[in-house]
Amino acid sequence: MKLTNKDILGIKELSVDEINLILDTAASFIEVSTREIKKVPTLRGKTVVNLFFEASTRTRTSFEIAGKRLSADTINISATTSSVVKGETLIDTARNLEAMNPDAIVIRHSAAGAPHMLARMVKQSIINAGDGAHEHPTQALLDMMTIKEKKGTVSGLKVAIVGDIAHSRVARSNIYGLTKMGSHVIVAGPAMMIPRDIARMGVTVYNNLAEAIKDVDIIMMLRIQLERQQQKIFPSLREYSSYFCLNRQNIKLAKEDVLVMHPGPINRGIEISPDIADGPYSIILDQVTNGVAVRMALLYLLIGGQR
């Protein structure tokens, strides 16, 4: 079993078999990160470029560590230190990188579709590390891996995703992934954070937290982006956190063994109360740990000679 495409642009394009392959491969890489010498020679001599046009700590570090633990040479380029500030286009940046002959390019960009444009232009494998509000496939894969690790399966579960669905690439990738794997996805948020026709993606929509999390197995809280308030998309953080913050009271509506996830970085006290983020339901840090394994798996499957 191999991946069909040279790139990982989104979960939408992946088959159930491909998702399972990635999750199984990732599970086998978990052990590497627990060794005293956390390194295998699998990708020795390979070069991975992390091209980040948008701020990121977690994802960029995770990709960098993943590459390094597989012995790949990883190079980080962030928009502020690259030629982008000099007005070079994405296409020119891509062509220049291509000319240096790396094996994979990991890209994060605020514009939806930027990785797709890159993938059409260069021969290297492109991994989408988040494009606008479109997809964040590695996040959804690490989320599914974590769910599978804790629940033993990714199918037949009820999963609530709560927050600004309209602007969330994490929500979209998880909707594709979880529905493909046979789980039922609920999305919830105030009406202006629910994008048009999203029910056609196969999800149930609620506009309040209580209905959304009733009897669910998993709650994924999304980060509220503070700049959205300046754009007048919602009235106030005060109101939002009063009605949509996951806390010790409302979490009782969910199943007793509910798990709480968050793609990070969290706004403590806004979408999630500190005692929940740090409490027994939370698997937020397991997500981060698995993120490295999932990214190792993708690099291995794409450029480790498996294709």
Next chain:
Amino acid sequence: MKLLLTGGRIIDPSQGLDANLDILIENGKIAEIGKNVHKPKTDSRKSAAREINIVDISGMIAVPGLIDMHTHLREPGFEYKETIQTGSEAGAAGGFTSLACMPNTNPVNDTRSVTEYIKRNAASCNLVNVYPIAAVSMESEGTSLTEFMDLKDAGAVAFSDDGKPVTNSALMRRALEYASSLGMSIISHCEDTCLSHGGSMNEGFVSTELGLQGIPNIAEDAIVARDIIIAEYTGALLHIAHVSTAGAVRLIRNAKARGLRLTAETAPHYFTLTDEALREFDTCAKVNPPLRTLEDVNAVREGLRDGTIDVIASDHAPHASTDKEVEFEYASFGITGLETSLALSLRLVDDGILTLGQLILGMTANPARIVNIPKGTLKTGVDADITVIDPNRNWTVDRDRLRSKGKNTPFHGQAMKGKAIMTIMGGEIKYRDLP
């Protein structure tokens, strides 16, 4: 020099003509249409052949020269996207003998000197008739009116702030009244910019999946409704540009049923493509108003069928690769259209939406009436502007072979049927693509 087109099917909706006849052109004018109009004397056949150019167009269709009342020729100011020369070449190759060009140039066509510049430049290109549309407001900024009377004298045929809708309703009212008093239309680009702000494609299921901010139908519908209300109150001449939504079609249909002097146009992409064309983030399919849903496409088609929409205009919006080969949301809006417009429109005939006569009406006499130009007819004595169409010519769109500088077509590689094979302006053959 005389020109004789023989053996073709002549369709001229302006005089209810659809028959196999000859057309004789003399001194740049239509001299005669009829059967066997030229009978050379047997003894002087050689000398006759010298003074008359006889072209056999058997199996072809000859129509009044096509008129595109909504194009962007980009000159002055954006010559890297298109010039009047290349736009004229593209027009002639697409079968057009007359183009009305929008004022969103740099400087904006808001003064006599810009209108005159365009006319003069077009005349020296001498490939198609170019009719400038002047801006409604200075710099199309929506604050103060341009000099409509002076612009009309300079040669402007209508007024529009295309691309930058007139958001101020009071200004729109004054513009409609003023233009109408001169017998001219305001061409309204209907878009509520508060509703469309930040959007780069139609709002709906596809934009939700792609994570792109949408432009909802109501951004168009709301301003169509507003403009109809103002036009009804003032009794002015209003023309709605590039209709793309089912709601706009419904509003225009209702207004016409109430007897308003209202006209409307749509562009081929709005009856051909849906927002599914954006699935791969193809910036060549990024256009404003955006490609909508199948329901809208069907409504636009029905609007054309029942006469709610009077005109097919290309909204030819050429862009350079540097405007389009960027991230989707940074890419410019617009589709290059002059050279694909006719073939895409002919599909409506194949699909049984329009008769050939209705289609030609919407590309000749109707736009001529709206922009008040003495074109769109083959009546004896008028300028001999004629388009000869091979309805069965199969060809493939190749962006690299377009005459336009704008290669931004979402139809690249698509098979087309039907093509202009000869474009005649003022009796002169400006384009020829004979097999």
